[in-house]
Amino acid sequence: MSLIEVGETQAASGGLQSTDDADLAVARPLRAEVWRRFRKNRLAMVGLGFIILLALVAIFAPLIAPYSPTELAGDTKEGISLDHWFGTDRIGRDMFSRIVYGARVSLRIGVAATAMSLVIGIAIGAASGFFGGFTDNLLMRFTDVLLAIPYIVLAVAIATVVGKSENSVILIIGITGWLGVARIVRASFLSLKQLEYVEAAKALGFSKTRIMFRHIMPNAMQPMIVYGTIAVGSVILTEAALSFLGVGPQDPTPAWGLMVSDGKGLMVPAPHVLFFPGAAIALTVMAFVFVGDGLRDALDPKLK
């Protein structure tokens, strides 16, 4: 219940500085209330259903996939059939099995890289917003520098340096994807630290670390839930792009982006090699975006 109490304190304190702060002044609804509003959003529910399905597919991949994702299972470039639901690829591996196992790769990269960029971004944004002054200036100029470099160039260059594999993709997206997080968290901290309950905590003589982690952090986390959900989708998209450019996971890893790039020369004889992994990427990304949008509306109904 502490969240609600804090919210009320904020609303009562009044005198907020900018429009950003107004969002924070609303009392946090109960979880049940959020869920009730989320459930009403049909697209978000479809998205959630898809993500759960995808997670199950990833977990039970060996039970679902009829063939090995890396071994030859038939003729090359076979069309769709009962034996091979999605056909076979350039060298004769079963496309359905590869896509099923690909869910593992995509979700692993999506979740791990997002988690990494959230941790880095929250740490830097919190330090920047909480301490202000020199620390803030230094950290924000550093994010300016990284923002000045075209993302894809940086990613391709780093991938070439650290090697091309699933883990290096996680590393690249993780260490380059925190810029937005840091900015949002910093803004939350800047406005939250001026509220009266923080003043009160200071007056009570609590340590800076305690105020930062126990009092401000929980209230700065709400935008991160929405951001993190949508980020998983965009990470999967970035992973696909890197795989497509040849700097992601390497063959025979069943990465969807890699499978698309494998199919690009086969447009005429076997369009299915490109179509199925492409559709898998698009549906997954859409699902995460819908759930993220739904969460945002449910957490903050007045935005709708």
Add this chain to the structure above:
Amino acid sequence: MTSYIIRRLLLIIPTVFVALSLLFFIFFLLPGDPARLIAGGADRTIDPGVIARAKARYGLDQSLFQQFVDYWSRILHWDLGESFRNRRSVNDIFGERAVNSIRLGIWAMIIEVIVGVGVGLVSAIRRYSLSDKITTIVTAAASAIPVFVLGFVFQYLFAVQPNKWGWPEWAQLKTSTMGPDSWTLFFIPTGDQWRYLILPAVALASVGTALIARMMRGSMLEVLRADYMRTARAKGLSEGGVIVKHGLRNAMLPVVTLLGIDFGTVIGVAVLTEFTFSWPGLGSTIVAAVDQRDLPVLMGLTLVVVLVYAFINLIVDVSYAWFDPRIRLGKEGS
């Protein structure tokens, strides 16, 4: 305002300096010895003398620090060096590729503005109508489909299939390379050129269009609720006049910002689209240069893109400051 712009301009210098230096070291770490490449290929056995001469020619035998200093002195003289691969001047390569990128980018931007703003506007005015719902789903799909998948689907639908069905020549769109390179007034495709331009332009515009439509819808919905809209109606203005004159103008502000940022991306790093359609622009050249360890081309073109980015960011920030005095008076977020 002037002092804000000057302050902001001065801030660009260290940002660009650190960004380029950082890139220098990252690129320097790229595996593979460039000297071998210059001397004639990574795999062949090459006479050590040839390698040594190549190293001396490009200053690769000097210390890292010395190379770093040389790099900056060349940049300040606007001498981007010459390609390791074919010894062409990077300035020339840049000039040629940038023009291609800009032409493609202009058309992508035109599509984004017309379709994005139009669709967003209609969606906002007819909120919750069927067309609004369809827009929501289509824009979500457009921003979720990887550009290269969309590109290949286009190729299949508009080039491979029409060819199979024997459509007339003019109706078969082209999907690879830039075509005859014939333009009127710099950017208007002439003759056969449009058949080469249209698919990459639409593919490149897809994500931006979706984002703009979404943002336009949101910002227009907010504006429609504003008091001054009610006032304008109360004054007896026609509904169309209210929406265009009072609504659109105010709702465009955040959209213009997004367009500015998008412009940098579309011109500088349309890597995926250019790669998919073999369009010889800046983005595809940069990625190819990473692959080939062609350091001068890589660093030269990246340098230009970084500068363009910085410049666009400056314009965006200045436009913010113009609209919000708190920012230019240095009270940002405090």
